[in-house]
Amino acid sequence: MTDTTASADTLLEWYDRHRRSLPWRAPPGKRTDPYRVWLSEIMLQQTTVQAVKGYFERFLLRFPDVETLAAAPVEAVMQAWAGLGYYSRARNLHACAQVVTSQHGGHFPADETALLALPGIGAYTAGAVGAIAFDLPAVAVDGNVERVLSRLVALEEPLPRAKSTIRKIALSLLPPKRSGDFAQALMDLGATICTPRKPACALCPWSPPCRSRREGTAETFPRKEAKKQGALRRGAAFVVLRGDDHVLLRDRPPRGLLGGMAEPPGTEWSAGFDPDAATAAAPLDASWRRLGGNVRHVFTHFPLELTVYRAEVPAGTPAPAGSRWQARALLGQEALPTVMRKVLAHADIEGI
Ligand code: SF4
Structure with missing residues (x-):
């Protein structure tokens, strides 16, 4: 040998x-x-x-x-x-x-x-x-x-x-x-x-x-094949721009995926999500416009596809329970996860 x-x-x-x-x-x-x-x-x-x-x-x-x-x-x-x-x-x-x-x-x-x-x-x-x-x-x-x-x-x-x-x-x-x-x-x-x-x-x-x-x-070693991705989940995000240049946000629950981070309000994410019925879950009454295309994001365990809705409301509109307004100019200070930054960019909200 x-x-x-x-x-x-x-x-x-x-x-x-x-x-x-x-x-x-x-x-x-x-x-x-x-x-x-x-x-x-x-x-x-x-x-x-x-x-x-x-x-x-x-x-x-x-x-x-x-x-x-x-x-x-x-x-x-x-x-x-x-x-x-x-x-x-x-x-x-x-x-x-x-x-x-x-x-x-x-x-x-x-x-x-x-x-x-x-x-x-x-x-x-x-x-x-x-x-x-x-x-x-x-x-x-x-x-x-x-x-x-x-x-x-x-x-x-x-x-x-x-x-x-x-x-x-x-x-x-x-x-x-x-x-x-x-x-x-x-x-x-x-x-x-x-x-x-x-x-x-x-x-x-x-x-x-x-x-x-x-x-x-x-x-x-040994090298291992990347884990198989889970099934695609879908959902909707609602981007609301108030007349005085504020954007509606809410905070995610402290535990779980993206725990405690900020996001525009949205629906649950699921495999069977129906984007046509999404506005029933919108955070407030407004004239919602469904934007073309989707936002895609891949989490460790599953890929996500979000349909984005956008609406404008008059200055002075109060924030619905569980959400808050943030000045568009201050969005950069928010703990917004990448997927939500993509959502805001998709809705033409700059300042992030
Ligand atoms: S066979 Fe394993 S223990 Fe032996 S030299 Fe290679 S890595 Fe080290």
């Missing part, structure tokens, strides 16, 4: 010295019973290693093998699972034990595709059981492994799109022997060294070849 190439050998050497001792792991050089691998992997989907240890040991005392588990009433399984949450997984666990018993003679199949066909077993668990229990050439890629491998190559492709690329990287590193140890070594590296925050790169066996470590960007 050269310093610039990540290899399974380097990782396995590190694993041989630093492997975690876990109740479901076989001693070095021995293969783990598939039942124990499967059970621990399903349990670990719910919670941390620390929390699972006790459950695992108690569960094994009660259901020492797959046939015992299959023969138990589902209520007993649910009871032993109580506290781990996600009860559909306990039901699947029981169903899987029954299929293994009735269709596979009580033995987990030594084949990734057949494992995948069992109730409650997805790609990760099939890879983990296949590699750890049977030394099949399989990889088990979960969030920890995605983090390690995306950092190793400084992968710019964001998750979840990057999943298949990361799987290919894992397969390209897979050693011809010891695939189970390789899977567990990656798990251990992700859990103990290449942690989400402050990875201990100085202790990492892949430190020399790790590209993000070299570039000082490790913590920024």
Whole structure:
């Protein structure tokens, strides 16, 4: 291995010295019973290693093998699972034990595709059981492994799109022997060294070849796709100009979006908003003019489209309850959010 190439050998050497001792792991050089691998992997989907240890040991005392588990009433399984949450997984666990018993003679199949066909077993668990229990050439890629491998190559492709690329990287590193140890070594590296925050790169066996470590960007990986925007919301804003050059404003409630900021009065914002019925919510009686075009603004969670109405009222018109007049010349001093500045500009109100 050269310093610039990540290899399974380097990782396995590190694993041989630093492997975690876990109740479901076989001693070095021995293969783990598939039942124990499967059970621990399903349990670990719910919670941390620390929390699972006790459950695992108690569960094994009660259901020492797959046939015992299959023969138990589902209520007993649910009871032993109580506290781990996600009860559909306990039901699947029981169903899987029954299929293994009735269709596979009580033995987990030594084949990734057949494992995948069992109730409650997805790609990760099939890879983990296949590699750890049977030394099949399989990889088990979960969030920890995605983090390690995306950092190793400084992968710019964001998750979840990057999943298949990361799987290919894992397969390209897979050693011809010891695939189970390789899977567990990656798990251990992700859990103990290449942690989400402050990875201990100085202790990492892949430190020399790790590209993000070299570039000082490790913590920024894995890249993630921007969250999907929520549905478009619509509403209306009412801009009122009084004869003495004042504009009607109100203050938003102190909590929530744009809390405490100023705005021209407006309607609620909703997906089903009907702009034709908007003037029913206008703050005062006036001759309202609906302006052409809309004001668009994108908040973190949703885009907004506002229809703007404008009216002029005589000097001396009192402010309706909950609103106030502000001199147009002093609008610059108001805490007006960007979206409301856009609204006033759309209504040809300068001075902001
Ligand atoms: S060098 Fe650092 S960032 Fe790279 S794999 Fe190791 S711990 Fe993770």
